Amino acid sequence: MNEDNHELGFEELAAKYPDFPRLLIRKLDAELRGVALTERALERAKEEGCLYDAAADLGQETPRPVLGGALFRDGSWVLGMEPMYLQFPNGYKRSGSLYTIDVVDGKLWLLDGDNPVEEVFFVSYPEYFGKKTSRGTPMVKVVSARLPGLLFVYLYNRCDFWAEQKPCKYCSFPTRVFRRKPGYTQEGLDDLYETMNEALKEEGKWMNIVLLAGSNLSGNSPYDNEVDEYVKVLTTLRKSFGTEKVYAKMVASAFSREQLLRLKEAGATTYQPHIEVWDEKLFEWICPGKTKYFGRQYWIDSALSAVEIFGRGYVCTQFVGGVELMQPYGFKTIDEALESTLEGAEFFASHGVGPIAIIHRLEKGTVFYAQKQKPAPLEYYVRLMKGISEIHRKYNLSVDFNNYRCHPTGDLDRLHNAAREGA
Numbered sequence: 001m002n003e004d005n006h007e008l009g010f011e012e013l014a015a016k017y018p019d020f021p022r023l024l025i026r027k028l029d030a031e032l033r034g035v036a037l038t039e040r041a042l043e044r045a046k047e048e049g050c051l052y053d054a055a056a057d058l059g060q061e062t063p064r065p066v067l068g069g070a071l072f073r074d075g076s077w078v079l080g081m082e083p084m085y086l087q088f089p090n091g092y093k094r095s096g097s098l099y100t101i102d103v104v105d106g107k108l109w110l111l112d113g114d115n116p117v118e119e120v121f122f123v124s125y126p127e128y129f130g131k132k133t134s135r136g137t138p139m140v141k142v143v144s145a146r147l148p149g150l151l152f153v154y155l156y157n158r159c160d161f162w163a164e165q166k167p168c169k170y171c172s173f174p175t176r177v178f179r180r181k182p183g184y185t186q187e188g189l190d191d192l193y194e195t196m197n198e199a200l201k202e203e204g205k206w207m208n209i210v211l212l213a214g215s216n217l218s219g220n221s222p223y224d225n226e227v228d229e230y231v232k233v234l235t236t237l238r239k240s241f242g243t244e245k246v247y248a249k250m251v252a253s254a255f256s257r258e259q260l261l262r263l264k265e266a267g268a269t270t271y272q273p274h275i276e277v278w279d280e281k282l283f284e285w286i287c288p289g290k291t292k293y294f295g296r297q298y299w300i301d302s303a304l305s306a307v308e309i310f311g312r313g314y315v316c317t318q319f320v321g322g323v324e325l326m327q328p329y330g331f332k333t334i335d336e337a338l339e340s341t342l343e344g345a346e347f348f349a350s351h352g353v354g355p356i357a358i359i360h361r362l363e364k365g366t367v368f369y370a371q372k373q374k375p376a377p378l379e380y381y382v383r384l385m386k387g388i389s390e391i392h393r394k395y396n397l398s399v400d401f402n403n404y405r406c407h408p409t410g411d412l413d414r415l416h417n418a419a420r421e422g423a
């Protein structure tokens with residue numbers, strides 16, 4: 001997407017941005033192009049206890065092998081393997097040819113075509129997979145995991161913006177494998193308590209817990225019932241941890257000050273109402289549900305007022321990097337797209353809200369996938385991650401609760417911190 005419309009590939013970008021770690025360009029490229037395992041690699045994963053068969057949990061007879069996870073040599077996640085994870089069964093529109101993971105000379109490698117480019121390592125799945133609660137619920141249905149390091153509690157897999165036919169256009173949330181309706185019962189909370197206790201027995205396995213749910217418009221006012229569900233889960237987790245506060249990422253809708261105070265009282269320590277896209281017109285086009293309930297400014301104000309409650313750096317907003325380049329309304333060049341998104345990131349950072357960016361995946365089940373949109377180019381992501389990490393440093397914002405070796409911005413922050421400490 002430069003002047004002659006040629007998208008730069010890995011080697012060209014590594015030469016153009018020599019200060020950007022090659023490994024992180026590879027990580028971004030793998031996410032965009034996707035990664036598949038050869039039969040030999042699958043066999044190795046099985047031998048190493050890293051492949052879990054989820055068929056019984058899913059009530060299926062055909063094996064459904066699920067990978068624990070895979071790491072690069074710096075301990076950060078290999079991205080681009082979503083079809084190998086339990087919660088993401090869908091198809092993806094990728095750019096270019098898939099990378100593969102194969103066994104070469106006895107070791108596991110990421111291959112670009114026939115060339116081994118990075119040694120990689122599988123991660124074992126957690127021991128609570130395959131166990132059941134005292135009520136007989138498979139624990140894997142109660143708490144999901146993405147390895148290494150993350151436990152996911154999907155409070156429910158419904159978003160009322162879908163019911164109103166106003167979903168965010170990149171969203172595939174309702175397609176997750178284990179679906180739960182809103183409204184935890186006491187039995188559901190007991191299952192959560194038991195599962196969490198079992199998961200926490202594996203010391204050193206977890207870096208963070210993510211709580212997330214779709215936007216819930218029911219209740220006395222929109223989002224009230226969503227807050228109720230978070231309060232129930234936070235209260236249960238406090239019991240599991242034996243603490244007054246719950247150190248977990250809480251990804252949620254834009255709440256009012258009163259709603260946020262309720263969450264803080266229930267033990268919440270962080271909060272993430274994601275803005276997704278900064279440009280006003282594009283926000284309205286891409287996030288029509290958020291626009292209706294209750295508009296871009298409301299989502300911004302919610303994040304800003306949360307800083308007063310949870311503190312600087314404990315509130316975060318996420319950009320789905322690349323959606324601002326979707327057509328016909330998106331930006332036509334990566335320069336324009338970057339200028340807009342980094343302006344948004346800087347605005348939030350200057351108010352104590354940590355910005356992060358993820359890579360937009362064109363997943364089956366989303367509006368953008370149905371529209372046959374095209375993924376944003378690799379160069380865009382290199383520049384976006386670099387820009388956001390620079391903003392973190394400029395505002396001295398550590399977003400440690402998001403630093404679990406997935407987001408390349410977190411990887412860059414970690415490298416800069418290590419360099420500073422070593423200086």
Ligand code: SF4
Nearest residue numbers: 159167168171173214
């Ligand atoms: S708020 Fe948007 S991104 Fe989040 S679940 Fe609803 S439709 Fe999906």
